[in-house]
Amino acid sequence: MTTNGTSSNGAANRYGVANAPGVDSSSDAIISVRHLRKWFPVGNSFLSRNKSLLKAVDDVSFDIERGKTMGLVGESGCGKTTTLKVMLGLEEPTSGQVFFEGEDVATLSRAGKRELRSSLQAVFQDPWASLNPRMRVGSIIGEPLEVNTTMTKQQIASRVQELLEEVGLPAYQASLFPHEFSGGQRQRIGVARALSLNPKIIALDEPVSALDVSIRAQIMNLLVDLQQEHGLAYIMVAHNLATVRYMCDRMAVMYLGVVQEMGDTESIFNNPVHLYTNALLSAALPSHPDIQREEIVLPGEVVSPVDPPEGDVFMTRTPLEVDPNHEYAKSRPPLIEIEPDHWVVETPWSTIGNAQEQGVDLTTLVE
Numbered sequence: 001m002t003t004n005g006t007s008s009n010g011a012a013n014r015y016g017v018a019n020a021p022g023v024d025s026s027s028d029a030i031i032s033v034r035h036l037r038k039w040f041p042v043g044n045s046f047l048s049r050n051k052s053l054l055k056a057v058d059d060v061s062f063d064i065e066r067g068k069t070m071g072l073v074g075e076s077g078c079g080k081t082t083t084l085k086v087m088l089g090l091e092e093p094t095s096g097q098v099f100f101e102g103e104d105v106a107t108l109s110r111a112g113k114r115e116l117r118s119s120l121q122a123v124f125q126d127p128w129a130s131l132n133p134r135m136r137v138g139s140i141i142g143e144p145l146e147v148n149t150t151m152t153k154q155q156i157a158s159r160v161q162e163l164l165e166e167v168g169l170p171a172y173q174a175s176l177f178p179h180e181f182s183g184g185q186r187q188r189i190g191v192a193r194a195l196s197l198n199p200k201i202i203a204l205d206e207p208v209s210a211l212d213v214s215i216r217a218q219i220m221n222l223l224v225d226l227q228q229e230h231g232l233a234y235i236m237v238a239h240n241l242a243t244v245r246y247m248c249d250r251m252a253v254m255y256l257g258v259v260q261e262m263g264d265t266e267s268i269f270n271n272p273v274h275l276y277t278n279a280l281l282s283a284a285l286p287s288h289p290d291i292q293r294e295e296i297v298l299p300g301e302v303v304s305p306v307d308p309p310e311g312d313v314f315m316t317r318t319p320l321e322v323d324p325n326h327e328y329a330k331s332r333p334p335l336i337e338i339e340p341d342h343w344v345v346e347t348p349w350s351t352i353g354n355a356q357e358q359g360v361d362l363t364t365l366v367e
Contacts, residue, residue, distance in 0.1 A: 015102025020061035029063035036096035071248035125206035127186035138174030184215035
């Protein structure tokens with residue numbers, strides 16, 4: 001087994017993967033992400049030697065437990081989708097490690113990587129673009145079985161029918177083309193394809209954001225039922241916070257490639273500590289049109305990930321005063337556990353408690 005050793009206090013999960021801020025050694029982690037960075041070189045031209053680095057993901061760590069759902073949330077450009085791509089092997093990490101059942105995926109053999117691809121599947125955001133319009137549904141769902149198994153055509157056809165029925169579609173629809181289905185039905189087909197190889201974990205990239213509101217609950221309930229039936233682990237990228245609260249056991253709030261708050265989902269929703277988390281939650285539409293809400297609008301603009309602050313990346317957006325001589329104005333602040341399984345980047349200018357202590361009325365920032 002290949003791991004990154006143990007942490008300074010010797011704490012590690014059951015596979016021997018060392019702990020990091022925001023993770024718990026008692027967790028039954030199927031995926032462990034440790035100190036992940038993904039930096040993209042950018043320059044004025046293709047031939048330019050003096051290239052800058054776009055820091056899309058910067059020192060991110062988390063665990064995904066068996067049978068649980070981990071959510072990544074934040075504004076566009078916060079790094080959540082890039083994190084997912086690195087975890088899926090679609091992008092190479094600049095540094096850091098991704099462990100699958102304790103094995104560093106970068107050191108896996110060819111056979112190990114093949115097993116990983118079977119165990120780690122994905123459901124994509126756009127149910128129209130993610131299905132080949134020239135293929136019949138039976139071929140779309142059966143293709144992973146044809147490529148990765150020794151099953152006969154009859155066995156594959158039988159398995160496809162089982163999968164269609166499992167996601168709530170009649171078996172005869174295996175002969176139809178994607179254009180003959182609604183958006184919700186197409187997403188069910190995508191889920192069936194993801195299930196075909198009996199995965200252990202499924203990555204959900206905005207799985208309901210492209211669907212009608214009336215259909216979203218059906219797909220979310222389907223995913224929850226399948227998770228309970230098969231013991232699946234999910235990692236979900238989402239903008240819709242109501243979806244995150246319904247689906248996710250744990251969540252991480254990302255800003256400019258850095259996790260700002262992480263932990264138990266209900267704990268974060270009931271007691272959001274970081275100002276950025278509070279701003280995101282205040283922007284969510286209420287469950288009823290008669291419910292009044294006050295939206296916190298953070299000052300300033302999101303700085304470029306090509307040139308982020310050396311210290312706390314949030315300090316250019318805070319409504320509170322920042323001491324330029326403070327250590328966290330010059331170096332990256334860590335995640336601190338403020339209550340069981342609730343971690344936050346805590347600086348003198350980053351939390352709701354700081355605002356209350358300094359007498360800053362956040363309602364003055366409401367539109």
